[in-house]
Amino acid sequence: MPTVKRDTYTPDSLLSVAVRVFNERGYDGTSMEHLSQAAGISKSSIYHHVRGKEELLRRGISRALDELFAVLEEPRAREGRAVERLEHVTRRTVEVLLAELPYVTLLLRVRGNTETEVWAMSRRREFDQRVAELVKQAAADGDLRSDVDARLATRLLFGMINSIAEWYRPERAAHPGGPGGPAPEAGGAGTSSAEVAEAVVRTAFAGLRTG
Amino acid sequence: MPTVKRDTYTPDSLLSVAVRVFNERGYDGTSMEHLSQAAGISKSSIYHHVRGKEELLRRGISRALDELFAVLEEPRAREGRAVERLEHVTRRTVEVLLAELPYVTLLLRVRGNTETEVWAMSRRREFDQRVAELVKQAAADGDLRSDVDARLATRLLFGMINSIAEWYRPERAAHPGGPGGPAPEAGGAGTSSAEVAEAVVRTAFAGLRTG
Missing domain, CATH: 1.10.357.10 (Tetracycline Repressor, domain 2)
Incomplete structure (x- = not known):
């Protein structure tokens, strides 16, 4: 079970994590679950920042x-x-x-x-x-x-x-x-x-x- | 349901189909089922030619x-x-x-x-x-x-x-x-x-x- 940390992400620092995961797994191969695991915060915390993975891509x-x-x-x-x-x-x-x-x-x-x-x-x-x-x-x-x-x-x-x-x-x-x-x-x-x-x-x- | 045709493939012509599918879907994203559909012959016919998709890759x-x-x-x-x-x-x-x-x-x-x-x-x-x-x-x-x-x-x-x-x-x-x-x-x-x-x-x- 991944360690869930307190959400201290800024838009830029969350984007940095997401882009790294997109480049490693491919955009199509990346789920919100993967992003959540890589960032160490819950999916709902990510949705607090963005509407979804396509917004991070954009x-x-x-x-x-x-x-x-x-x-x-x-x-x-x-x-x-x-x-x-x-x-x-x-x-x-x-x-x-x-x-x-x-x-x-x-x-x-x-x-x-x-x-x-x-x-x-x-x-x-x-x-x-x-x-x-x-x-x-x-x-x-x-x-x-x-x-x-x-x-x-x-x-x-x-x-x-x-x-x-x-x-x-x-x-x-x-x-x-x-x-x-x-x-x-x-x-x-x-x-x-x-x-x-x-x-x-x-x-x-x-x-x-x-x- | 895909049309299954008689297997008239040579090693080279089957390889040509497989390589096209590998390039379109990526090697990891290609299953024997995909190869069977693209070639229009059954999986067992493909196994008549090669041991599996890795042999086609090689x-x-x-x-x-x-x-x-x-x-x-x-x-x-x-x-x-x-x-x-x-x-x-x-x-x-x-x-x-x-x-x-x-x-x-x-x-x-x-x-x-x-x-x-x-x-x-x-x-x-x-x-x-x-x-x-x-x-x-x-x-x-x-x-x-x-x-x-x-x-x-x-x-x-x-x-x-x-x-x-x-x-x-x-x-x-x-x-x-x-x-x-x-x-x-x-x-x-x-x-x-x-x-x-x-x-x-x-x-x-x-x-x-x-x-």
């Missing part, structure tokens, strides 16, 4: 989307040559992904058919399209190579960025070289958010090859 | 792994400068991913705890490590930029490659500009396997930016 995804769309409003994303704006958006998107890793992971894994999931997928496409417009403008300016289709370039860029969610572990970055845990996997250990963002920008825009 | 994953490891044995993957071998392996890995899309997708989604899944993840790591060695050698030769960590570069390269499985739809490539279906998404429509492979090589090695 809040978790909103947090990721709000941060991502805010990047597009930053001055360096709005002013200057398209290719510079694109590089800024790429760098900042990686930084948001790493700073808000559980929330962006939740967004990236959305596949389902609830109203919230359909909305999330549509907002995610909207973000991708905003970036795709930058890619097209940069290509029209002659700043991107013309022998890679702009739509395909956008896909590959997001492929590289989004895949980071599959291997990046922030606790490694926080404790580089620290004791314990399994052997570090390639590129995961001791790599800061800014380093990963810079590596993505260099690789995607300048390429890995010298000369 | 065969599906083996098909992907055999093709991927075969790339590493090709002459252009074994002879010449490391950076050239790495580019060849990158191009051919994309081609194998697209030619064997359902099987490689199954491999990439493996997460679980059965013996077969643990084996698959270990073989996949082995493949990644073989490529990581090429990256390190190419960096040591001075052919890769030194300001992106080799392990991180390997991660980003595989991130770009593996993400293709999430959006590439072969039927679009087979019927470019054909009628019907939803509006094509970025980079997915009418793009051949060789075009995608070339775009990945150009982006990852030479970068998107001109000059």
